[in-house]
Amino acid sequence: MKNKLLMILLIILVSITLVGIVAVVIIDRNTGEGSAEKAPSIEEIVEASVEIPEVTTNLASGDFIRMAFTIQTDSKKAKKELEQRNFQVNNIIITELSEMKAEDLTGKNGKEKFQLTLKEKISHLMQDGKVEQVYITSSILQ
Known part of the structure; x- marks a missing residue:
């Protein structure tokens, strides 16, 4: 038992x-x-990124600026949509810059704030994804 x-x-x-x-x-x-x-690999980042060619426009302060960007999206589908919305992205960039003064874009903080503004506005525009990061690849302020 x-x-x-x-x-x-x-x-x-x-x-x-x-x-x-x-x-x-x-x-x-x-x-x-x-x-x-x-974290995505650099190959994945490049595959989901769109280059925005140099944009030249006047600032509110009377100066002018030339800037080029690379915008990282969260997917290839979002990249394709962003490529098709290139004219809308250029419009956002130009209208945002036209309201800024040269002092707003000087230094690291000014550029980071501008990048964040672009990220939010472009992401709001997107339907098939979102913007992960906006990189300034070229900037000349005169």
């Missing part, structure tokens, strides 16, 4: 342990490193 009781307890203990191990493995796979987003 003791052997039967001991055997039943041992089987129950092993069963509970196996169920626990399976549960831990399942939870780890669903919430662990496998589902965490990894």
